[in-house]
Amino acid sequence: MNKLFRLVTVSVAVMLIAALVVIPTSAQDQCCEGGIIVEGNLGGDPATMNPVLSSDTASSRVIGLMQVGFLGVDVEQAIIAPNQPGALVKDWTVSEDGLTYTFSLRDDLAWSDGTPITSADVAYAWEAIKLGAEGTLDVPASYIIDPTGASGILDVTFPDDYTVVVQMASAECTSLSYAGSLSVVPAHVLPEDITTLMDAEFNLNPTVTSGVFNFGELRPGEQVSLIGNPNYSDATLGFVNPTGYIYKSVPDMTVMVEQFLASELNVIDGPSVARRQDIRNTDAQVYPYPGNAWDYMAFNQADPNNPQNAFDEAGNPIDQGHHPIFGDVRVRQAIAKAVDVDALVSAAVFNEGSRMTSFIIPSSWAYHSELPPIALDVEGAKALLAEAGWADSNGDGVLEATADAMYAEEGSELTFTLYTNQGNTRREAIGTLIQDQLTQIGFRVDFQTIDFNTLLDIMDSQTFDSIILGWRNGYPDDPDATQLFTPGSDVIPGGSNFTSYNNPRFTELNTQAKNVPGCDPAERATYYHEMQAIMQEDLPYLWLFTQDGMYAAAAGMTGFDPRPSQMLWNVDTWALSTP
Template identity: 50%
Template sequence: MKNFVRLAIATMVMALVAALVTSVAAQDLTEDPGEDGGVIITSTFGSGPDTFSQIFCTDTACNEMVGRMYIGLVGVDPEVAQIVPGADGALAEDWEVSDDNLVYTFFLRDNLTWSDGTPITANDVALDWELINTPEVNHPGAFLLSVIDDVQVIDDFTLEVTFAGPECTALLRAGSLNVLPSHVYADFIEEVGFDGLVTLEWNLAPTVTSGPFSFFESIPGQTTSLLGDDDYEFAPLGFVAPFGLVQVVSADQTVQVEQLLVGEINVLESPPVNRRDDIRAAPDVQAYEYPGNTWDYVGLNLADPTNPQPALDEDGNRIDQGLHPIFGDVLVRQALAHAIDVDTMIETAVFGEGSRMTAHIIPQSWAYNSDLPPREYDVELAIELLADAGWVLEDDVMTCRGCLYATEVDESFEGSPMAFELLTNSGNTRREAIGQLVQDELGRLGIEVDFQTIDFNTLLDVMDGQTFDSFILGWRNGYPDDPNTVQLFGAEADVPGSGFNFTSFYNEEYFELEQQALTSPGCVLEDRAELYYQMQEIMQEEMPYIWLFTQDGFYAARDEVQGFDPYPAALWWNVTEWTVQN
């Protein structure tokens, strides 16, 4: 552990941000360089992280920091992009699978400790399962309840996970269980109860960690500072070479690029596409490009936004969630997809550095249905579909004349204009361009789109509460690639206040196909892919999202960052060996 003197020195981290730190190259290191290891300075934009809780962290900004502070149950070999036994940064050293493929027995490393010296044991994983099963927690991992039956501690270093079925993505699902400091949480639960965990002050300043970096300081809306932890067991050099890691909150993506080019930050992930040529041309910046795994979409609320309800009751029965006045009709959703020119959007918003989505699976995935074309841009077809749905142009205003909501829910809605709110997070220039294009193109059809950019955390609150009309956001596919969407579109994930099925998508045929794909005998990719092809057809028909495009992946680091050697979707895999030189 860095000693107290070094902790005190870390108070000067912002001075280091401005000046960087003279250091030695990682390949020359034979002993801990201390402060000379330099400070890695990366950036997020918007308002920055609002939690550092492993449980409640659900966005990119906090995940970037939380992912550096904690180990996982299983780990990935970045060279093959697959979960493997004995991976660095993983608690599990190996595992066995029962003959029926239902029970995974994980054998845990017995030499790992929390930063306070307490051994890391199977109890630290079992706690997360207990919290997932406790409704008062509102755990984002509640989707695991549909795939995991039980988690049992056999002894301190043996954990048994029983799945509901022979799950082809069992290791990924088990890897979703957090490794939590149970000795710390025991006191928290006693003090504040389960429902108080989300508001713990500790979430903003965790003092017990397990990863290559430990928490030092967070200034909301400005910076988060971590310190390298030399007791990290998986550091190949025997120590964590960089002295610290700082995440700066930037005003927007354009500012991020300027900060990189002048040296105010030294690592940048996914810079805006309109500035990538500037980065490529910079003589003192190194870049790494790869086929993208991030994708943008327009999310449409299919349910009544004035009375959000979960999809299922406590017994698993379907609850009537009502209809959204506009998006509750599938014909309207299809029409809007035909009314938006996504090809032009790719040229405008990402300067051609992207690929169209046909449904919910990225073109780079082994499960992508290449025979399914995307919905074409066809304004006349859009108008025909709207007319079929009972929406017609009157005095240049798209007006309800026999629309579904007026005939099925509220007859007073007859004659109402098609008008809705479209939200996205402020500071994201790509999504702002998308929103403007959607507003303009639908406006030409007499559809009033109130496009607004708001604070990212505020947007997440609105989405979680399911009180929105529509929003523009994106997903980054899991690593390694996993086409499973139980977490995104499963009925169990449709719970106001938690879960990620914000749009209230529900299709029993889709759910059945997904279960078949997850439990396919032998888990042969070709067999599973055929099922995912059918699922994409359903998603393109149902359109809970208007599918837009993927964006090509791009990492950049200044030349003073030594050891920068990413794999696709794995920027930080060897961060313990990085150093920063001036």
């Protein structure tokens, strides 16, 4: 079940059991006696059950339970790895120039109707992806084909039934993640004319599967019912334990938690932070983990009154000026010492968060676990501001720039506008606390909550002082910092390096980390560790916290043993014990 990018009791009420198609006696003798798993679904009905067309959460969940993937993930290391259960690829080799990946496929996997799974099932998906890139089909993975040919996948060929050759546009280690977007679909039951794929009956009635469960039925607005697959060859126990899986529609998170507490659901993914203690107060099995979504306070380091790209069309650096306050790293460091991040975690997410020490999330394979967070030191913050040329000359509690200030006009106040998106109660709480805490060291903070799209326009135009927003990383985590923190991404409008951060040593290390020969994660991690230390000093963002995830299962659910972002990796072993 640990497939790439799949963020995936007998005593259950009779109505739920009846929702499953009856399993033949011969199949029951082999497997599927562990009871019915029931999970709540907030995302509405699955839009499709075709892996190559899926993009919504509900579809991805159901597909991940029914189908094998192309590449697999080692859930202990959270990295793409060869020969993983529930994945088609057995191993691969990389050419000397790093551009050609030759994937060897397993020859022991079959669809539920007995048809062998071969490279033809990947070839069908590749043809659909190419049609998506042309605009003929709506295929989310079409992004892996870059029209400029500068990144992504250039071509995929299939020399035999169990070999797939992928030609990459670049030799960077991140190229492997593009191959992870290839799908495995049952070509023998899908339309010969791929242009008609959007209308295929299979999309909402998958007659053949390859994963832990087979399709039972879809009741729109109610639930998706799946049946244990007696022929799943990667079952850890030699057979699939659960009888079935019901993905039950619920209207909102409050109802979901109440249904879990009432045993109408026996597993829950991501309950609201305000209700997690209610779950902990029961005998449920609870698994908290550092999540992959994180909040930050970003500092504009360039002149907000004259925004400029980092480079001109010829690739020459452009003078971007300096932000009068945040252009001085000592001011950013003072803020980092003055903000009580632990207090933010307590107030904003009921302590359901994990501090960020730098730009890489704690659950990442590249995380620098020995780098401590910046310690709260209010007096140290005041000393840094004094060193940076700020003093309270009139005794009103707000500091003013002295002649020693690096970029601010002498006599100007230490005041700035801090934006976040209106209606996000978590970020509103963060902003209010930061405003109060910075007031204590001499700042005047104009904290404003504004329309989200308006905020994005301000961010993209780089006309802001500071903003509170967040990012969500993928799984497995790709720590590449090119998009967020290198000057090539400092483009107006819309570049993700909207703080205009530019440290040549950091950029050099980022390039080296992406191009390690052989792409060994341990070797790459040494570069990322140094980069995290640099970012903790430079502080283009004030690193706040990840929002912790939480999985929970009924006390009687055996086999429940999640990993971060991987609740269902061993779902084939789960069973509900009977009283």
